[in-house]
Amino acid sequence: KQEVTQIPAALSVPEGENLVLNCSFTDSAIYNLQWFRQDPGKGLTSLLLIQSSQREQTSGRLNASLDKSSGRSTLYIAASQPGDSATYLCAVKGLGSWGKLQFGAGTQVVVTP
Amino acid sequence: DAGVIQSPRHEVTEMGQEVTLRCKPISGHDYLFWYRQTMMRGLELLIYFNNNVPIDDSGMPEDRFSAKMPNASFSTLKIQPSEPRDSAVYFCASSYTPASSSYNEQFFGPGTRLTVL
Numbered sequence: 001k002q003e004v005t006q007i008p009a010a011l012s013v014p015e016g017e018n019l020v021l022n023c024s025f026t027d028s029a030i031y032n033l034q035w036f037r038q039d040p041g042k043g044l045t046s047l048l049l050i051q052s053s054q055r056e057q058t059s060g061r062l063n064a065s066l067d068k069s070s071g072r073s074t075l076y077i078a079a080s081q082p083g084d085s086a087t088y089l090c091a092v093k094g095l096g097s098w099g100k101l102q103f104g105a106g107t108q109v110v111v112t113p
Numbered sequence: 114d115a116g117v118i119q120s121p122r123h124e125v126t127e128m129g130q131e132v133t134l135r136c137k138p139i140s141g142h143d144y145l146f147w148y149r150q151t152m153m154r155g156l157e158l159l160i161y162f163n164n165n166v167p168i169d170d171s172g173m174p175e176d177r178f179s180a181k182m183p184n185a186s187f188s189t190l191k192i193q194p195s196e197p198r199d200s201a202v203y204f205c206a207s208s209y210t211p212a213s214s215s216y217n218e219q220f221f222g223p224g225t226r227l228t229v230l
Binding site for chain 2: 041046106
């Protein structure tokens, strides 16, 4: 059974610092991995999706890497801003479970001015 | 497109009452997912549909929960009878799968916050 872990559970950084968020998964047989952002009381917003054949994806200040063999993905957010404060979740879609995502518990990020 | 639409946004009900949550997926999407989020258990997949057909309902907690998708633009999640432990935020999500690709990014609705007293 696929297990997805995000460490740390919470993170606080001063504005301007780079953020590094980690996601690990136990079964490397995946289709893709998706990073989401969730603001308090809101739904999930998709940030980046990495296919299993890709090593990284970039969007603006966000960069996500994927090392399938070691079961790890990292989300980098450059030059953090207070508006980046949110909970970040990663989710894995496994082979043989078409459409089904397995979520991590998330990392709660606070960026202080 | 307006995105995934869910109603109601908030629901407060008493134990034993029937609750119906509604979802309208993004037009053209062929997958629809129902999730539940709690502090204790995080985000859990309850059931998902492909082309209006339920594919996997192994996450539905018990027989009190049922879901339907009568057409491509509407789905319901029903709890009957409701219990206090059903209190959670229920999300609906949809995605589209091009025939030649495994790419199917999921888009989430704003959620329904359910409180059962």
